[in-house]
Amino acid sequence: MAKAVKILLAGEGGQGVQSVAEIIAEAANEEGREALYIPNFGVEQRGGVSIAYLQIGDEPIGAPKFQTGDIVIALSDRAVHRTRQYVGPQTLFVYDSSIEGIDDALPTQAKKILPIPAIEVSKKELHPRVFNIVIMGAVIKATGVISVEDARNAIEKKLGYKFEKNPQLRELNFRALERGMELVAQLI
């Protein structure tokens, strides 16, 4: 039996890493798979790096947190520094290519390092608000933990009430999901 996929998302408060983790976890649960999501919480949440630990598998998940992620996504300067410890020889390390001055901080032992222009793409092509959905697209493309269809359904479930008022938002979110997937597809 395959082991659960371990995903770690880290960013600044407001970048939406927790909501991405939650949406993916709920989508996996809807598929009938086992999912466990836990945020880091505590005083750190105010002014520190926000980290989401997410595991998805076919059997009940073990410990809620883990030492090494299968995929680690860092979305800010501080997040890169903070998440190095979760990177091992089998880890796919994804970070935003707009983060400057972190070349020395990038993990050296990762299986693969993928810089993606998620911040730029969301700002120029889409809307900064859907940045986290771009990231969600990147995560599901890189891990295959849920299907695109289920990802869309999960977004619909979470944001449907907003889409009803403004149907263009639906289009924007789904486009963001696709762009996120494309950004990773180009690199792997």
Next chain:
Amino acid sequence: MPDKPIEGEKRVFMTGNEVVAWAALAAGAEIMYGYPITPQNEIMHYWTRLAPRYGREFLQTEDELSAGFTTCGGVLAGRKAFTATAGPGNTLMQEPMSMAEAMRLPTVVVIQQRGGPSTATVIYSQQEVTMTTLGGNGEGLRIVYSTANHQELFDYTIKAFNTAWKYRFPTFILGDGYQAKMRESLTIYDPDIRGIELVQAEPFLGKPGVPGVDRPPTQLRNTYNVEEELYEVLEGYFKDYEKIAPEVAEHEAFGLEDAELVVVSHGVVSRACKAAVKELREEGVRVGYFRPITLRPLPVKALRETAEKVGKFLVVESAQGQLARLLKEAAFGCPVEMLELFKPGVGITAEDVVSRVKEITG
């Protein structure tokens, strides 16, 4: 007003704190008294949102001392009452729960352990084992269930109300910050459809009949003038506790038949231990898994049987030996060596356990 909070059963995906609120509703809890403290806050939040829909009550008190004593008061009035707390709040809770022991009150308290001593972290630990099992100026006349996942959090919260009202000892659900805050799936259900009969609450005072003639008088005391009188009452309590202990004690275990080393843990840490033991056994390592579900009373018989035939216990906990101390007392005289993996206030992963076992077995 809908009669039942949960119709039939359904698979849900939620945080542990939300699970506790639903379970308390399903168990027929009538009132929660509480004072906020992380990481249990959302039990109160969900309860205050859900309770009015089903005619249940909530009272926020000025601190945990008061939350504990009002819970005692609710129970005395014949209501299924509960509270929830953590860390320094649990410290204050020991005073009212000591009274609950003295008066044999079926209070239910949910503890979501955080780091200690003192304020420490608001996050996670297993450092409230000693306090929850043996706290207060008493003799540990209480029942403590240590849950490991959301399904158990639901199942045992319902059970806690039944255990408390059946045996009349204060009953605790011992969770932790991880269980409180993480989301995973579980099935919530109407206890009826699982054949779970809810023990009915009843008032302690104002029972029918003439006291001393038709029925024994109700004596609710936590104060005694004479040493011998206290002694006599306590002797009765100890006898009751000893009698129910084997009935209440629960554990889970596997791989004991050929084990040379048994990993012993409780609560959320047992998830890591279970995964580690399974992995090691697949590699041919003769290792077993033992997990007390009740920390008070401990499953002494099963524990001693295991300790008699296995050479080594590896005690794994997110505390500096609080479970280990209980185990040493329970297994006193058994020829078992107690080894340790203690990480106070920090989570433990399956990888941690695997590497510690390999270090021991060589």
